[in-house]
Amino acid sequence: MEIKKSNQSSSAVYADAIKIRQAVFIGEQGIAPADELDTVTSATWHYVAYDEQQRPVATARMTPESAQTLHVQRVATLKAARGLGYARKLLRQMSVDGRQRGYQRLVLGAQVTAQSFYQQLGFEAIGAVFMEAGLRHQQMQLAL
Known part of the structure; x- marks a missing residue:
């Protein structure tokens, strides 16, 4: 496995991240493209995990929220690659x-169905459950 990152929306890494997000969030979860495909700046770093055949299989991004906090978003793994540790290594x-x-x-808004995954990585739930893009989410944080 290889992890690549980029803060450029013209990069191959960004294009691979978008493909994964489209497959998972739009294709599988039915999230509207307008809600999923937002605008980012060069402050946002996109991460993509590649399998042994150099196929993009998992992605996430993080953006500074304050001088002490990074906001992690859009964590997604292609269905065929789930359970193989790609997202875990990406977040580490x-x-x-x-x-x-x-x-x-690090802070993130976890889909409630994925909350236990983040807890295994040391994230702790904070605040109340909220709705985003029609799905229940829980704010979580990880002390670095």
Whole structure:
């Protein structure tokens, strides 16, 4: 497995991230393209995990929310690659990168159905459950 990252919307990494997000969020979960495909800036870093055949299989992105906090979003793994540890390794790399850049925490809005996955990585639930894109979510954080 290889992890690549980019903060450029013209990069191959970004294009691969979008393909994964379209397959998972739009294709599988029925999220409207207008809700899923938003605008980002160069402050946002897109991560993509590639399998042994160099196929993009998982993605996530993170953006600074404050001087101490990075906001993780759009964590997705292609259906055929789930359960193989790609997203877990991706989030661990994001944690390492955030810590090295001096951030103190990662936050994310987890789909409630994926909450236990994030808890296994050390994330803790905070606040009330909320609705986003028609799905129940829970705010979670991880101290770096």
